[in-house]
Amino acid sequence: MHRLTAIELREQVRKGERSAEEVARYFLQRIAQHDGDVGAFLSVLEERVISQARAIDAKRARGESLGLLAGVPVAVKDNMHIEGEKTTCASRFLDNYRAPFWSTAVRLLEEQDALLIGKTNLDEFAMGSTTTLSAFHPTHNPWCLDCVSGGSSGGSAAAVAARMALIATGSDTGGSVRQPASLCGVVGFKPSYGRVSRFGLVAFGSSLDQIGPFAANVSDAALAMQIMGQHDPHDGTSLSLPPDDYFAHLDKGIQGWKVGVPWKFLETLQDPVHSVFKSSIKSLESLGAELVDIDLDILEHSVSVYYILAPAEASTNLSRFDGIRYGRRSTEAKTLDEVYDLSREEGFGYEVKKRIMLGTFVLSTGYQDAYYKKAQRVRRVVIEKYQKAFERCDIVAMPVSPGVAFPLADQCEGLEIYLQDLYTISCNLAGLPGISVPAGFSLEGKPIGLQLIGPQKHDVQVTRAAFAFEKAAKCSDRIPDRFQGKE
Amino acid sequence: MSQMTKDLVEYLARLCRIACTEEEKAQLLLDMEKVLEHVRHLDIVPTQGVDECHHVLGVVNVEREDKVADCLEPTALLSNAPDTSDAFICVPPILRKHKS
Numbered sequence: 318m319h320r321l322t323a324i325e326l327r328e329q330v331r332k333g334e335r336s337a338e339e340v341a342r343y344f345l346q347r348i349a350q351h352d353g354d355v356g357a358f359l360s361v362l363e364e365r366v367i368s369q370a371r372a373i374d375a376k377r378a379r380g381e382s383l384g385l386l387a388g389v390p391v392a393v394k395d396n397m398h399i400e401g402e403k404t405t406c407a408s409r410f411l412d413n414y415r416a417p418f419w420s421t422a423v424r425l426l427e428e429q430d431a432l433l434i435g436k437t438n439l440d441e442f443a444m445g446s447t448t449t450l451s452a453f454h455p456t457h458n459p460w461c462l463d464c465v466s467g468g469s470s471g472g473s474a475a476a477v478a479a480r481m482a483l484i485a486t487g488s489d490t491g492g493s494v495r496q497p498a499s500l501c502g503v504v505g506f507k508p509s510y511g512r513v514s515r516f517g518l519v520a521f522g523s524s525l526d527q528i529g530p531f532a533a534n535v536s537d538a539a540l541a542m543q544i545m546g547q548h549d550p551h552d553g554t555s556l557s558l559p560p561d562d563y564f565a566h567l568d569k570g571i572q573g574w575k576v577g578v579p580w581k582f583l584e585t586l587q588d589p590v591h592s593v594f595k596s597s598i599k600s601l602e603s604l605g606a607e608l609v610d611i612d613l614d615i616l617e618h619s620v621s622v623y624y625i626l627a628p629a630e631a632s633t634n635l636s637r638f639d640g641i642r643y644g645r646r647s648t649e650a651k652t653l654d655e656v657y658d659l660s661r662e663e664g665f666g667y668e669v670k671k672r673i674m675l676g677t678f679v680l681s682t683g684y685q686d687a688y689y690k691k692a693q694r695v696r697r698v699v700i701e702k703y704q705k706a707f708e709r710c711d712i713v714a715m716p717v718s719p720g721v722a723f724p725l726a727d728q729c730e731g732l733e734i735y736l737q738d739l740y741t742i743s744c745n746l747a748g749l750p751g752i753s754v755p756a757g758f759s760l761e762g763k764p765i766g767l768q769l770i771g772p773q774k775h776d777v778q779v780t781r782a783a784f785a786f787e788k789a790a791k792c793s794d795r796i797p798d799r800f801q802g803k804e
Numbered sequence: 805m806s807q808m809t810k811d812l813v814e815y816l817a818r819l820c821r822i823a824c825t826e827e828e829k830a831q832l833l834l835d836m837e838k839v840l841e842h843v844r845h846l847d848i849v850p851t852q853g854v855d856e857c858h859h860v861l862g863v864v865n866v867e868r869e870d871k872v873a874d875c876l877e878p879t880a881l882l883s884n885a886p887d888t889s890d891a892f893i894c895v896p897p898i899l900r901k902h903k904s
Contacts, residue, residue: 413884414884415883415884417876417880417881417883417884418876418880510860510861511861511863524859524860554861554863556861615849618845618846618849620842621842621843621845621846622846624839624842624843625843625846632820636821639821640886641885641893641895642881642884642885642893643884643885643886644884645886646886646887650896651896652896652897652898652899653895653896653897653898655823655896656895656896657821658821658822658823659823661820661821661822661823662822662823662824662825665822667828667831670820670822670824670828670832671832671835671836673820673822674813674816674817674820674822674832674836675836675839675840677816677819677820678812678816678836678840681816681819688843690856691846691847691851692843692846693856693857693858694851694854694855694856694857695846695849695851696856696857696860697851697854697855697856697857698849698851698854700857700860731835731838731839732838732839732842735839735842746860747860748860748861773861
């Protein structure tokens with residue numbers, strides 16, 4: 318059952334060939350069997366998902382039509398709310414927090430009869446690229462259990478890679494869906510800014526955050542986007558546009574399209590990513606696309622822009638965690654001031670503290686012009702360079718990450734990790750849609766993705782190109798040997 | 805030239821309301837300076853006449869009429885508070901008592 322696509326499984330449930338309860342129990346069993354090795358989940362919603370599955374089966378028995386995700390197991394990154402369930406953000410600060418309301422994007426999935434099976438691991442407050450900065454445990458890469466899964470949505474990526482869920486949600490602020498998707502050999506999509514509601518997503522960088530799906534293939538990811546990509550009056554940055562139709566032209570191919578490649582920006586790319594990228598570009602040409610060299614040299618500064626703006630926004634967003642209304646309150650605090658200072662000291666991990674401090678610094682008097690306002694101007698230049706590039710091409714192709722999944726024991730941190738985001742960050746700075754599609758493997762068998770980026774609000778263009786590439790590359794829908802299992 | 809100093813780290817910790825340990829402050833001093841050394845390279849990017857980007861989509865604030873609508877139940881909102889009394893959240897004293 319875990320080898321089916323989400324769409325195939327949905328059809329079986331809709332036709333009554335399988336019950337939703339059978340599906341729920343099957344994937345709960347897979348989690349029980351495999352998650353000890355992977356660590357994808359922070360909580361498994363066993364009672365809830367069985368109850369939900371029985372409700373879906375009862376609907377079908379009454380002759381009611383079932384939703385677009387009927388019986389499909391979906392994992393939810395643990396920075397998005399399911400009402401009544403814990404949302405920890407992988408932080409000690411919120412280890413006892415229960416959501417009083419729904420994340421709109423997740424509610425939309427459940428309304429389509431998805432089985433919300435569990436909350437997945439992440440780097441604390443979505444700040445990281447390895448899912449080793451969770452306060453609870455790291456997530457291991459299903460393709461190489463000694464290696465990182467990428468981050469910050471590493472738990473969701475790993476859950477789909479090991480087929481403990483068929484779809485998962487992630488949040489992408491600087492690459493946190495696309496990068497773990499590449500490292501875990503699954504599809505990960507970051508929509509245009511504003512395409513998916515951020516209501517109920519614990520905010521990290523509000524001008525950068527977007528919720529996006531993981532899936533084993535582009536069609537399943539497109540299905541999740543079809544459901545989640547709706548205007549939401551609860552989110553003031555939500556696009557006031559009708560939902561995109563991802564399936565209307567999904568299989569129309571890219572014959573005659575122009576694919577922009579920023580070759581000069583990619584000069585430092587090394588193997589194995591370099592050789593997989595070159596062969597991916599050849600695949601795009603074989604599909605009838607024409608390559609165009611584009612100037613995106615500005616992107617060499619995108620890490621600098623991001624690591625000024627994202628911490629600045631985080632320092633504001635995380636000021637709500639003060640020990641007063643929710644979350645950890647230090648038992649040592651004797652005064653109100655100590656509630657703030659000690660609760661935050663005890664509740665936040667080091668990386669979170671560092672980013673809050675950096676953000677406070679770049680926003681402070683005397684430094685704001687040199688850092689924050691300068692970064693905002695360079696952000697404008699990034700946006701304009703992309704706009705110019707898209708006058709000459711329909712889609713931009715880039716690697717996702719400079720490397721493959723590295724050993725957990727390597728303990729890379731700080732700036733070295735930040736530079737891993739080089740190819741993904743600019744998408745968030747410019748609010749563009751971007752996708753990671755499995756494109757190949759290193760000699761050691763570690764996955765490598767191809768990134769396709771489209772103009773703002775042209776999300777269906779991205780999924781169409783990704784669908785075509787996926788058919789040529791034939792690297793989607795693969796399962797690591799250890800998790801193949803039997804039906 | 806290093807911009808981060810011990811005093812600056814102490815000041816930022818107070819602004820952030822985080823009671824960092826001495827060990828953390830020493831590490832933050834080094835780590836933050838490494839990041840700042842890298843991001844300072846933005847100086848070389850010409851941005852004369854370029855506006856700051858305040859919103860990636862270029863949208864502007866809109867207004868609407870006030871509407872009375874259902875909101876979340878107070879009990880739900882208070883359910884995560886560490887210490888409550890009826891509809892109030894209890895907190896320690898704002899000021900220490902002074903011994904006379």
